[in-house]
Amino acid sequence: MHPLKTPNSCYYCLSSPTNLLSGRKLRVAVVGGGPAGSSGAEALASGGIETFLFERSTSIAKPCGGAIPLCMLDEFSLPLYLIDRHVTRMKIISPSNLTVDFGSKTLKPHESIPMLRREVLDSFLRSRAQSSGAHLIPALVTHLEVPSSSTEPYIIHHTSNNTKRTLAVDVIIGADGANSRVAKSIKAGNYTCAIAFQERIRLPEEKMEYYQNLAEMYVGNDVSPDFYAWVFPKCDHVAVGTGTVCSKPDIKVYQRGIRERVSHKINGGKVIKVEAHPIPEHPRPTRVRGRVALVGDAAGYVTKCSGEVRKNVRRGDSEGLGGRGKDAREALVEICGDEYVQRMTFDSYLYKKLANGDRWEDVKMVLNTIGSLVRCRIVEREMEALKVNEASKSNHLPIASAVSFLTW
Ligand SMILES: Cc1cc2nc3c(=O)[nH]c(=O)nc-3n(C[C@H](O)[C@H](O)[C@H](O)COP(=O)(O)OP(=O)(O)OC[C@H]3O[C@@H](n4cnc5c(N)ncnc54)[C@H](O)[C@@H]3O)c2cc1C
Structure with a gap:
């Protein structure tokens, strides 16, 4: 006994x-x-x-998107049969539906983001x-x-x-x-916590086909003021969710937002699980x-840079700057289209270590970032804001945001 x-x-x-x-x-x-x-x-x-x-x-199991860094497979000796999907393509979608393909060109043949059920x-x-x-x-x-x-x-x-x-x-x-x-x-x-909400939705086979090896991340006020929303593929269903720190009582509104954005892709799907849970911020x-x-x-051992991106996305909106938050997100998504940014992101996410940058590529990235910010009218507005308010000196959307965008 x-x-x-x-x-x-x-x-x-x-x-x-x-x-x-x-x-x-x-x-x-x-x-x-x-x-x-x-x-x-x-x-x-x-x-x-x-x-x-x-x-x-x-x-x-506790609610979770179930995306894990590739290095976890070796580090924790995880057998491959645990993995539902090997994601090799990510789409990042801006408020205006600007879509950037993340991964299809930059991931090496042996690389993927493993997705599993917790x-x-x-x-x-x-x-x-x-x-x-x-x-x-x-x-x-x-x-x-x-x-x-x-x-x-x-x-x-x-x-x-x-x-x-x-x-x-x-x-x-x-x-x-x-x-x-x-x-x-x-x-x-x-510690402060974000709240994350997620629905598991079983899709008709033909719709599931679309998400075979694809994950999607959506940004915009409709889906979260300070975080991003996601569609992650699982064995026979997708996990559709979002999170927020600064506006927790509205989490269900944002969940409706992401469902609306993806409605044409999940039509006919059946919700099989609804889950919510706090995520520590620090x-x-x-x-x-x-x-x-x-x-x-x-x-509270969260990945620091994921806190960083939330903070920066949040900044754009919480200061009452009208459309600037939206523009900041457009710029962020545009920056994510840069192959060097993608490579740096994957190196740090998949292998959980600081990626070794290339000095010249870094300079190019800075210039590209400035280009995106100008195109999205962030720089212009920042300059205006600087003139008006000394305190806003540090409120630039950092380049690091793009690199840290993917990471948990
Ligand atoms: C919606 C959502 C999506 C997420 N997506 C991702 C993602 O895609 N990738 C990623 O890496 N991270 C993601 N995260 C974060 C990730 O889930 C957590 O960081 C991770 O679960 C932390 O693991 P843990 O073992 O520390 O705690 P937990 O996974 O929370 O495990 C705690 C365990 O303790 C048990 N427990 C609690 N209290 C007691 C008690 N009093 N007595 C006995 N047992 C108890 C619980 O039942 C639970 O099994 C997500 C989080 C949320 C909420």
């Missing part, structure tokens, strides 16, 4: 509290069985640590953690008791099927996502306290 089934006598439970590291293995609880928690649990268990992985819902990835990673020796506990962690001394254990309170239990552990990894209870328990502080003030560490979304 699993020791947790006898709560008052078992080795793991409160009635036999642990003495830290007295001739036994270190005992770690990982709270949250998403990608961060499961891969953490696998690494700990493989390293000989007694590992408990708590997951409140093993059958339903329910598939998460259950694979959890099983692998179990195979490495982690104990999966399908339960909701309700709260932690933080010890007053460094030799006492942390007590995890968890519940499953109306049964409450406790577990004493030496170390806790909080991988319980953006609404982390572990973070609250250790008073890790807050790290929490505290990520480690005592013997508790936060990882993944619980820690």
